[in-house]
Amino acid sequence: MVAAARALTVRRGGRAVLDGVDLEVAAGEVLALAGPNGAGKSTLLAALAGDLAPEAGEVTLAGRPAHAHGARELARRRAVLPQDPTISFPFTSAEVVRMGRAPWAGTAAAAADDAAVAEAMVQTGTTALAGRPFPALSGGERARVALARVLAQRAGTLLLDEPTAALDLRHQEAVLRVCRERAAAGAAVVVVLHDLGLAAAHADRVAVLHRGRLAAAGPPEAVLTGELLSEIYDHPVEVLPHPLTGTRLVLPLRGNGSSR
Structure with missing residues (x-):
């Protein structure tokens, strides 16, 4: 276990965005956070990152309370991708990627800066974008x-x-293949996904949030059921095995049978 939330409660505007959430994050796994809009997924991710102080409960990272880590130590232990990464200044793509090496400045690990940047850009297919200004890229490229x-x-x-x-x-x-590769190399990967098919295909565990509470957590085959998802999303959902791979396909029902 590399991170955990215990009885985590976060309030915003007088409303409990997270209400008593318990969740563990383990090394070597991809954990998908799923649930409807407003369920608390991004808030839980921010709390696990140590970027958001809970009103009640606790978040631990590497066995210590998240708030006990300094900013640089946090940055060496976890990396955070926000929902809408924006940079106003015209840094090139390569310069933006190199910003990820900032926590290691002045340490022996800085010797790997060039290799880390090059490898990351190969993994994401962005090498050809290295010299282009980040603000000029398309949304997908950014x-x-x-x-x-x-x-x-x-x-x-x-x-x-x-x-x-x-x-x-x-x-x-x-x-998602990169996420799986990082998990196979020993990293813990927590990823917010709206596409439940991607979660079913790539996650080791899925945690489904609903109205600030943890509705279910476990392997995709145990959690991603038509009954649970239909209730959570307030829309009929069918879950079927792929005819070739057996991976679960999550499909919203449409037409006459889709009303509740």
Whole structure:
């Protein structure tokens, strides 16, 4: 276990965005956070990152309360991809990716800066974008460069908020393959996903949030059921095995049978 939330409660505007959430994050796994809009996924990710102080409960990172880590120590332990990465100044893509190496400045690990940046850009297919200004990129290109920055950080825990939202089908699959590779190498990967098919295909565990509470957590085959998802999303959902791979396909029902 590299991170954990215990009885975590976060309030905003008088409303409990998270209410008594218990969740553990383990090394070597991809954990997908799913749930409807407003369920608390991004808030939980921010709390796990140590960027958001809870009103009640506790978040631990590497066995210590998250608030006990200094900013640089946090940056060496976890890397965070926000939902909408924006940079106003005309840094090139390569310069943005190199920002991920900042926590290691002045340490022996800085000797790997060039290699880390190059590797991250290869993994995300952004090498050809190296000299282009970040603000001039398309939404999908910016998303991939921002992910490369996170990968270049080489932290043991990756916290990714909707990394596939702006991407086409090919790049969605590529991003989740990178997540699986990082987990196979020993990292803990927590990723917010709206595409439940991607969660079913790539996650080791899925945690489903609903109205600030943890509705279910476990392997995709145990959690992603038509009954649970229909209730959570307030829309009929069918879950079927893929005819060739057996991976679960999550499909919203449409037509006459879709009303509740």
